[in-house]
Amino acid sequence: MTDLTFTRRRIMALTTAPLIAAVPMPALALTGAQAEGLVTRAVDEINGVIASGAALPSMIGSFKGIFDRYADTAYLAAYALGNDGRSASDAQKRAFADAFGFYLANKYGRRFNEFVGGQIQVQGSRAVNSYIEVQTRAILPSEGPLQVDFHVSDRPGRPVFFNLIVEGINMLLAERAEIGAMLDARGGNLDALIRDLT
Amino acid sequence: MAIGSVAACTTGDTSLTVNDPYEATNRQIHAFNKGLDQIALRPAGRVSGSIPDEYTQPITNFADNVGLPSAVANGLLQADIGGAATNTMRFLINTTVGIGGLFDPAGAIGLTEQKTDFGETLHVWGVGEGAYIELPLLGPSNQRDAVGELVDLLFDPLDQVGTAPQLDYGTFTRAADLGLTRGDLFDTIDGVLYDSADSYEQARLIALQRRRFELGQEAPADDAIDPFAGDLNLEGFE
Numbered sequence: 001m002t003d004l005t006f007t008r009r010r011i012m013a014l015t016t017a018p019l020i021a022a023v024p025m026p027a028l029a030l031t032g033a034q035a036e037g038l039v040t041r042a043v044d045e046i047n048g049v050i051a052s053g054a055a056l057p058s059m060i061g062s063f064k065g066i067f068d069r070y071a072d073t074a075y076l077a078a079y080a081l082g083n084d085g086r087s088a089s090d091a092q093k094r095a096f097a098d099a100f101g102f103y104l105a106n107k108y109g110r111r112f113n114e115f116v117g118g119q120i121q122v123q124g125s126r127a128v129n130s131y132i133e134v135q136t137r138a139i140l141p142s143e144g145p146l147q148v149d150f151h152v153s154d155r156p157g158r159p160v161f162f163n164l165i166v167e168g169i170n171m172l173l174a175e176r177a178e179i180g181a182m183l184d185a186r187g188g189n190l191d192a193l194i195r196d197l198t
Numbered sequence: 199m200a201i202g203s204v205a206a207c208t209t210g211d212t213s214l215t216v217n218d219p220y221e222a223t224n225r226q227i228h229a230f231n232k233g234l235d236q237i238a239l240r241p242a243g244r245v246s247g248s249i250p251d252e253y254t255q256p257i258t259n260f261a262d263n264v265g266l267p268s269a270v271a272n273g274l275l276q277a278d279i280g281g282a283a284t285n286t287m288r289f290l291i292n293t294t295v296g297i298g299g300l301f302d303p304a305g306a307i308g309l310t311e312q313k314t315d316f317g318e319t320l321h322v323w324g325v326g327e328g329a330y331i332e333l334p335l336l337g338p339s340n341q342r343d344a345v346g347e348l349v350d351l352l353f354d355p356l357d358q359v360g361t362a363p364q365l366d367y368g369t370f371t372r373a374a375d376l377g378l379t380r381g382d383l384f385d386t387i388d389g390v391l392y393d394s395a396d397s398y399e400q401a402r403l404i405a406l407q408r409r410r411f412e413l414g415q416e417a418p419a420d421d422a423i424d425p426f427a428g429d430l431n432l433e434g435f436e
Contacts, residue, residue, distance in 0.1 A: 072425060073435075074432050074435035074436040075425045075430070075432060075435075077435050078430045078431070078432050078435045079423065079430060085435075086431075088434070089434070090433070090434035092434075093433075093434035093435045094434065094435070096435075097435045107389075107393075111385055111389075114385065128419055128422055128424075129419060129422060129424045129426070129427075130424060130425075130426035131424060131425065131426070142382060143382060143383075151423075153424075153425045153426065155425040155426060156436075162423075162425050163423055167408060167411055168407045168408055168410060168411020168412070169403075169404050169407045169408055169411070170214070170407060170417075170423070172423050173214055173403060173407075173423070174400065174403055174404065177396070177399050177400060177403055178394055178395055178396075178400060181394070181395035181396035181399060181400075182395040184395070184396075185395050
């Protein structure tokens with residue numbers, strides 16, 4: 001398991017650094033320990049929400065908050081929209097990024113009951129291109145252990161998730177396909193899609 | 199790479215290789231399978247999902263155990279001596295100490311099942327996956343794995359080494375186990391089949407990646423989705 005106090009201190013150092021230096025973080029300033037710390041903290045927060053026993057809509061609101069703080073929301077939205085985003089206005093892009101976060105929090109958040117009693121064990125991390133892959137094993141009560149890889153980068157100047165690979169299945173790829181199909185079903189009307197996702 | 203022929207991706211500039219020349223036929227079979235799920239497998243899964251595990255686990259154990267002789271044969275064909283040995287020990291222990299395979303004492307001492315099939319044997323022998331196909335009843339597959347399914351079905355060493363109950367109830371428990379699996383993965387499968395905008399495309403995407411992962415075919419790092427690659431314009435999204 002990761003050393004929590006150590007990684008927390010590193011994360012603190014990282015998040016305060018831009019305030020002092022006022023320069024963007026260079027690529028690969030992110031260390032494996034920081035990326036592993038991010039996974040541990042996010043999992044702890046999600047478990048905290050589940051353990052709170054709040055009503056589902058309230059939990060989904062909390063998951064959306066966690067998503068906004070821990071994920072690269074702009075990159076995820078831009079990737080999911082892909083080529084369909086090229087002709088969108090800035091207002092549409094912002095609205096889609098927010099709606100996409102709600103969609104994800106809703107889609108995965110309403111299945112939280114499958115994770116009750118579950119556990120994420122951080123196995124280690126490695127640098128891939130310009131990001132860090134944190135390898136974990138998800139121990140779920142309902143099925144055998146799953147290999148879950150979190151992809152972490154510091155593109156916005158702080159460590160954030162931008163992808164999740166579950167047993168080899170790439171979530172960003174799946175969501176781009178899904179968003180593309182949803183747009184097709186609405187005749188390419190992005191505003192209608194944003195409305196339906198929110 | 200074993201993935202031989204490569205066709206265009208269907209979802210723009212994704213890094214997933216999808217070779218699906220029979221898409222029109224595949225979509226018809228997908229619709230058929232989905233209908234079948236609705237009238238048979240899904241209701242069975244709903245029932246089995248509500249039965250406590252201690253009642254369903256012996257059925258799963260029995261079904262897994264009767265599949266082991268085939269896994270041993272494939273392990274040997276792949277020169278995977280360790281996997282074949284583990285599966286042999288599992289079969290011997292669970293068939294005897296595990297009361298005909300209803301219990302899994304072998305798993306309790308660390309001899310976990312080394313899943314394999316003739317599709318994997320063909321992969322080890324260098325056969326590429328070929329075109330994506332969705333099989334009636336069996337679901338997402340590819341040309342190589344479909345041949346594998348057929349070979350595993352026709353040549354099952356269980357016929358030679360199985361006990362009488364295993365030969366009598368093997369097929370039945372394997373069918374029942376499908377219903378149990380549907381119950382275990384109820385929300386996951388419902389999500390793909392009934393909540394997604396294009397269930398065919400989602401099932402294909404998941405099945406292709408899952409199988410390549412099982413066979414240890416990692417996607418090359420050059421193809422990885424990378425926020426620093428600069429291939430996306432993020433302006434307006436921030």
